[in-house]
Amino acid sequence: MIDVVGVWKSYRSGSRMVDALRGVDCHVDRGRFAFIVGPSGSGKSTLLYMLGALDRPTSGKIVVDGQDLTTMSESSQNAYRREQIGFIFQSFNLISNLSALENVLVPFLPRGVTPEQRDRAADLLTRTGLGMRLDHRPYQLSGGEQQRVAIARALVKDPILVLADEPTGELDSKAGDEIYRILRSMQETSKTTLVVVTHDRRFITPDDLVLEIQDGRLVGQPGPAEGGGDGDAGARGHANGVAAGAEPRVRTPE
Numbered sequence: 001m002i003d004v005v006g007v008w009k010s011y012r013s014g015s016r017m018v019d020a021l022r023g024v025d026c027h028v029d030r031g032r033f034a035f036i037v038g039p040s041g042s043g044k045s046t047l048l049y050m051l052g053a054l055d056r057p058t059s060g061k062i063v064v065d066g067q068d069l070t071t072m073s074e075s076s077q078n079a080y081r082r083e084q085i086g087f088i089f090q091s092f093n094l095i096s097n098l099s100a101l102e103n104v105l106v107p108f109l110p111r112g113v114t115p116e117q118r119d120r121a122a123d124l125l126t127r128t129g130l131g132m133r134l135d136h137r138p139y140q141l142s143g144g145e146q147q148r149v150a151i152a153r154a155l156v157k158d159p160i161l162v163l164a165d166e167p168t169g170e171l172d173s174k175a176g177d178e179i180y181r182i183l184r185s186m187q188e189t190s191k192t193t194l195v196v197v198t199h200d201r202r203f204i205t206p207d208d209l210v211l212e213i214q215d216g217r218l219v220g221q222p223g224p225a226e227g228g229g230d231g232d233a234g235a236r237g238h239a240n241g242v243a244a245g246a247e248p249r250v251r252t253p254e
């Protein structure tokens with residue numbers, strides 16, 4: 001389903017280059033619940049954004065459901081994001097003057113909403129426990145409820161992949177538990193693939209795939225040569241191993 005091969009991502013920061021990802025290889029099977037974990041600044045969100053085609057790697061290859069994101073045109077990337085990927089962000093990203101139901105229908109608004117789509121959106125909200133709050137605006141909902149709306153919005157277009165960046169980061173632990181309960185139950189029904197960035201490992205179960213990043217590379221993978229683009233393939237799949245020796249991620253551009 002997801003193949004990440006030798007992915008480097010470097011950002012220019014003033015006169016220096018920051019290597020956010022340094023030769024990442026991994027594979028996620030269809031229907032998996034996968035977590036990206038690691039210390040702050042290790043590259044978790046960068047990897048997630050690459051999977052969502054929100055950014056392109058500096059080098060390497062990312063293939064999702066047979067589609068090579070790295071060679072795709074800009075317009076194909078837009079369509080990929082719009083039609084195939086469900087995004088869930090830490091800060092919910094709801095539109096304040098739309099109701100819960102309308103927020104879930106946002107992906108369909110440009111082309112007009114069909115009655116079937118409206119029913120599906122209402123059904124998803126009901127399954128998250130918000131059946132009685134379809135007409136509420138975001139300010140009338142708790143943080144946990146707003147995130148449930150965001151989950152329904154991510155799933156309404158039946159995506160091949162759902163990407164979540166710290167989905168419980170702004171919630172208390174009770175609301176966080178509820179969000180994971182809903183995510184797991186929704187995934188069971190939809191059989192979609194879910195990749196979640198989190199700092200909170202208590203939501204991880206033994207069946208989940210854990211991709212642990214440190215200093216821009218997956219734990220357990222050999223460190224590739226500095227400079228980008230030529231990463232050693234290293235281990236694939238489960239990345240539950242011993243940290244490779246950390247090397248500085250900041251360098252001066254050649």
Ligand SMILES: Nc1ncnc2c1ncn2[C@@H]1O[C@H](COP(=O)(O)OP(=O)(O)OP(=O)(O)O)[C@@H](O)[C@H]1O
Nearest residue numbers: 011012013018020039040041042043044045046047
């Ligand atoms: N647009 C950018 N320009 C320059 N540097 C960036 C940019 N985006 C990320 N970085 C740097 O890349 C590195 C990895 O960032 P990333 O956001 O992926 O880490 P993270 O593991 O998600 O961190 P956190 O857990 O704190 O959210 C960091 O050093 C960050 O400062």
